[in-house]
Each structure stands twice: as C-alpha cells, then as structure tokens.
Amino acid sequence: MYEAFFEMTNTPFAKNIPVTSLYIPSFFDEAQGRLLYGVDHNQFIVVTGDPGCGKSTLIRALKSTLSGEDYILLYLADSKLTPRWFYSGLLNQLGLQPRFYRGDAKNQLQRELEIIRGVQHKKVICVLDEAHLLDRDTLEEFRFMLNYKYDSESPMGLILVGQTELWDQKLRYQNYAAIRQRIDMNIVLRHLDRAETGRYIDSHLTYADGKRDIFTDRAIDEVFKSTNGIPRMINRVCEKTLMYASQQQKRLVDEHMVQYVTEHEMLKGGGV
Ligand SMILES: Nc1ncnc2c1ncn2[C@@H]1O[C@H](COP(=O)(O)OP(=O)(O)OP(=O)(O)O)[C@@H](O)[C@H]1O
Ligand SMILES: [Mg+2]
Numbered sequence: 001m002y003e004a005f006f007e008m009t010n011t012p013f014a015k016n017i018p019v020t021s022l023y024i025p026s027f028f029d030e031a032q033g034r035l036l037y038g039v040d041h042n043q044f045i046v047v048t049g050d051p052g053c054g055k056s057t058l059i060r061a062l063k064s065t066l067s068g069e070d071y072i073l074l075y076l077a078d079s080k081l082t083p084r085w086f087y088s089g090l091l092n093q094l095g096l097q098p099r100f101y102r103g104d105a106k107n108q109l110q111r112e113l114e115i116i117r118g119v120q121h122k123k124v125i126c127v128l129d130e131a132h133l134l135d136r137d138t139l140e141e142f143r144f145m146l147n148y149k150y151d152s153e154s155p156m157g158l159i160l161v162g163q164t165e166l167w168d169q170k171l172r173y174q175n176y177a178a179i180r181q182r183i184d185m186n187i188v189l190r191h192l193d194r195a196e197t198g199r200y201i202d203s204h205l206t207y208a209d210g211k212r213d214i215f216t217d218r219a220i221d222e223v224f225k226s227t228n229g230i231p232r233m234i235n236r237v238c239e240k241t242l243m244y245a246s247q248q249q250k251r252l253v254d255e256h257m258v259q260y261v262t263e264h265e266m267l268k269g270g271g272v
Helices: 026-040 055-065 083-093 102-118 136-144 165-171 174-180 194-208 217-227 231-247 255-264
Strands: 044-049 071-077 123-129 157-163 185-189
Touching: 026 044, 026 055, 026 123, 026 157, 026 185, 044 055, 044 165, 055 071, 055 123, 055 157, 055 185, 071 083, 083 102, 083 136, 102 123, 123 136, 136 157, 136 174, 157 165, 165 174, 194 217, 194 231, 217 231, 217 255, 231 255
Parallel strands: 044 157, 044 185, 071 123, 123 157
Antiparallel strands: none
16 A cells, blocks of 8 residues: 555554654653653542543553553553443453452452552552543542542552543532542643644654655645644544555645645544
8 A cells, every 4th residue: 555655664653553653742751751650659640631632642651661560550441331340340450250249349359459569569550541431430439449548548550541521521520529639640631733743743754664754844734734733633634645645656745635635535523
C-alpha cells in the first residue's frame, strides 16, 4: 500500500506504535513524571482529557516504565463494568478464580493485595479507564479500595482515567463528594498546538523509517486546523492523506490534498 510507495518499513500512524517511539511533548513528559510520583506515593489520581488526546497512551507509557519486579499494574477498561465485575476483573488479572458473591470477592482481593504488598513487597497500581462511562456505584467501589486501616492509610495507587465529562458531569457534583475529596492529583491532557502537531507528524514519519519530508508546512497547518491537535484525529487524517497521495502517485503532500481528504474521505461527525 502507501508504505511501499513512500519506502516505509513501519506503518506510521497506526495505533500499536511502540512506546519507545511515542511523541513526548513537554506537557506529556510532565504528566508522566507526576503520574510516576503519584503512584509511588500511593496517591489517588484522576487523568482527564478530550477523546483521542492520549490518556490511555499515557497509561501504556507508565506501564512500560515500571519494573515487573517492583510493581503490579491492574488495568480495567470496560464501559459496562458493574461493582461485581470490578472485583472479578481484578482477580482475573491476578490469575485467581473470583468468589461468586461480591463481598467474598472483595475480601479475596484485599487478602491477595495484602500478600502482594506484605510478602512480595510490590507496589500495586489499579487503573480504571473509560471512567466517564461508569456509574456511581462502580466508582464508589473503586474508592473503597483506598479504605485501609480505617481510612488512615493508602494501600495502593489508584488512577481514574476518563474523558473531560468525568469531571463536568460526575465528579464535580455533590453526590460524588466522597470520591472527589480523596483525589490527590488531577492530570489534564490538552490538545497539541501547531508546532507540536508538526513534531508529532515528524516523529511518526521517523518511526516509519521512510522519507520524512512528505507534508509541506501548509499541509501541516491544514492537518492542525482540521484535527484541533488531537492525536487520534491527526493519525486518521495523515493516514488517509498518505493513501490518497500514493494513489495519485504524489510524493509530496500539500494543503489541497489534506483539504480534499478531510472533505471527502472522513466520516462526518467524527470531529473532522
Ligand atoms: N504521545 C503520543 N505519541 C504517539 N501517539 C499518540 C500519542 N498520544 C496519543 N497517540 C495516539 O493517538 C491515539 C489516541 O490515543 P489514546 O487512545 O491514548 O487516547 P484517549 O485519550 O485514551 O482516547 P479516549 O478518550 O477515546 O479513550 C492512539 O492511536 C495513540 O497511539
Ligand atoms: Mg482511552
């Protein structure tokens, strides 16, 4: 396909880009540092941002920096997660057969975590992704994980990850106060600016290991304008534009090609 046309060895804008090839702008680097500090201090952290801004990628990057000898990271991302499945999901990740009743499964999990901390001397980090889609009961269950020694100590790092509405439509309201009051750190991932969008594209082309000067400056302006600097949308627009360019046998992408693609090839309503 277009990879051969542009003499690339990797697909540049694919989802499975290795963490070592991620584009790390300074705010993302700072978010990584704060996250690491937070999990090391067993904090309760909330990560929010618009769809496609890199929240799950931030967690993927975090996981890759933690050594398996010292940390266990449990990760759940299920929009239909109920309190019962919350416990079984975590127990399954620890390789255990969950008890049937929720209360039993909860005790079972607490005992296991106690062993991991006390006997194996590992830090536990529990991440709940897509949290904006979860109901209050499940979020409450998550914060119960912090109740340890009569709520006087934090036994693990907890990270709630969700789209901006996690704050706007849930956490800021009174009936979420018990959760909100326990939050130690809030990390907000913003969109990329124009300069970062250019570097983001360049970093993906470097990863692809082909020709790098494919997009003109004006083409990058156009990508930025049509995607608002959202990484997922940049990936989609760039990928479709590269396909279009290769069909047209053009090795240089200009702003007209990006415009053509955003007007004709992107699904309407998808943010582009
Ligand atoms: N720093 C980055 N470097 C390289 N690629 C990135 C980066 N951030 C995000 N991406 C890419 O953008 C896409 C969207 O990122 P991600 O899935 O992390 O967004 P999200 O904020 O979790 O979105 P959602 O709210 O829909 O879950 C992914 O394909 C990811 O590979
Ligand atoms: Mg995500």
